[in-house]
Structure formats: structure tokens, C-alpha cells
Amino acid sequence: MQALIDVILPVFAVIAAGYVAVWRGFFSDTAIDGIMEFTQKIAIPCLLFRAIWQVDFAEVFNPALLLSFYTGSATGFTVGLLGARYLFGRDWEDSVAIGFASLFANSVMLGLPLTERAYGTEALSGNYAIIAFHSPFCYMLGITAMEIVRARGGPKTALPGTVAKAMFRNALVIGIALGALSNWAEIQYPRVFADALDMVVAAALPTALFGMGGVLCRYKPEGDGRVIAMICAISLVLHPSIAWTLGQVTQLSDAALRSAVINAAMAPGINSYVFANMYGRAKRVNASAVLIATVLSIFTAWVWLTILP
DSSP, X not given: OHXXXXXXXXXXXXXXXXXXXXXXXXXXXXXXXXXHXXXXXXXXXXXXXXXXXXXXXXXXXXXXXXXXXXXXHHHHHHHHHHIIIIISOOOHHHHHHHHHHHHOBOIIIIIHHHHHHHHOGGGGHHHHHHHHHHHHHHHHHHHHHHHHHHTTTSOOTTHHHHHHHHHTTOHHHHHHHHHHHHHHTTOOOOHHHHHHHHHHHHHHHHHHHHHHHHHHHTSOSOSOHHHHHHHHHIIIIIHHHHHHHHHHHTTOOHHHHHHHHHHHTSOBOXXXXXXXXXXXXXXXXXXXXXXXXXXXXXXXHHHHHHHOO
């Protein structure tokens, strides 16, 4: 119960504040869109740039950690895609979008603050190792699958260029790439730049949580309830169960296991809706899944925090 009160509820209280602010008319949809644009195109890319620029890859790069988390991600995508197609009769493009919702855990807006509140800032190195690959891995898998099903029966020669172009228009990927380049080149930026960057970074997570609440307010829990239930089960149960099991098999340290499982146990991120909106497929289902799974994750995250060492 203490983990629920001290760790989880403050994070979701900020989300709820954003939800209520829009619901009661204190913030317009336009204002929330501006907040989300700031967080997704500037603040969170800056956060990821700062973290990747400063991280010691030799220390935090842990193949077993990445295997535990991303095996669960890829499995979730596969189960979501095939379940949508063969259990619920969705067409292939809808199925890919639904698979993406089953793939993309909210590791930044939820995983980072929950891990920080539960275990402290020093526990975030494993999270950053996961996040460094998260957007590139998920978008590459999702975009590649979508472009393959859209191009079926046609020429495939343009597929690599289409995937690369879509990837490097993503601000999160750009922030990660620039941070990795700065880390590799051992660039030391001027103090004034680092201090200004820290000011933006400090605003990233609370602003993103507030904006996320505002965005969720506009999407009512409509659509195919069975599909949404499948996405929630994959995101909140299957993915963290795989991460936990592989973490035990590979004998992850307690810190690495926490990062793998907590990130895996997060609800689908707003990027699930962004991806669906980008292709105009399964938008209502993905938005509803983000909303419902985010609410359910209050309780499932509590369970996982209780289980973890």
C-alpha cells in the first residue's frame, strides 16, 4: 500500500490534473496540443539527449536487460497483430496499428517517474539503456510492418528509404541519435548550454504527464472492447511477465530487473495513438487502449512493485 501512496499516486495525480483541467474547461484542446508538442518535440528529446550524452554505455549496456525487455516487446507486437487479424477479423493495416499499441510501452512518461520515485535517480541507468533503443526499435518494427502490408503485391524497392525517412522525422529518435553522437565523440558542451538544457529537462516529465492527462480527456473509451482488453492484457501482464521470466533466467541484478519489469509493465504510450493517426488506422481503438490501460496501470504497477525485489 505504501508503494501505491508514495510512488504511483503522485505520478497519476499529475495526469489526473491535466485530465480535469481539460474536462472542466480550464485548458483548451489547442493549449494541450501546444504542451504536448513542446514535450514531444523539445523537452523529452532534450531529456533523452542529456541522458544519452552523459551515460556510460560500457557500464549500463546490458545485453540481458535489453533481451528481457525487447523480447517481451516483440512478442507483444506479434501477439497483438495476429490476435487483431485472426481473432477479431481486423484488416492487416488495422492489425499492425493494434500491434504497435501492444508494443510501445510508456517508458518515458510513466516508466521514468515511477522508477525514480520508487528507487531514486541513481536507479535510472537501466531505464535509459532501454529508452536509448525504444523509439528506434518500436518505430522501425511498426513502420516496416505497416509499409510491407501496404505495399503487398507492389514493388518493395522503396521500403528502406520510406522506413528511414519516417524514423528520422521522429524528434525522440533525433534526440537519442544526437546524444549518442555527442557521447561517442566525447563532446563537452559549454556550461551555459548544459545549464539551459537542464532547465528544459526539469520541465519534461511533469509537463508531459500533465499534457498526457489532457490528451486522454478527449478520447472516450469507445471501440471494440475485446480488442482493447487484449491490448491491455498484453501491455500490463504479458510483457512484464516475459521481462520478469527472462530476467530470472539471465540472472539480472536487482536494479536491472526493476528497470526491465517496470518499463515493460507500463501502459501503451501516446505514441501508440500517434502511430495510428500517422497511418489513419485503428485510431479510436488505440486511443481508448491508452486511456484504459493507463488507468489500470495504477493497480498493475502496484502489483509489480510489490513483486520486485
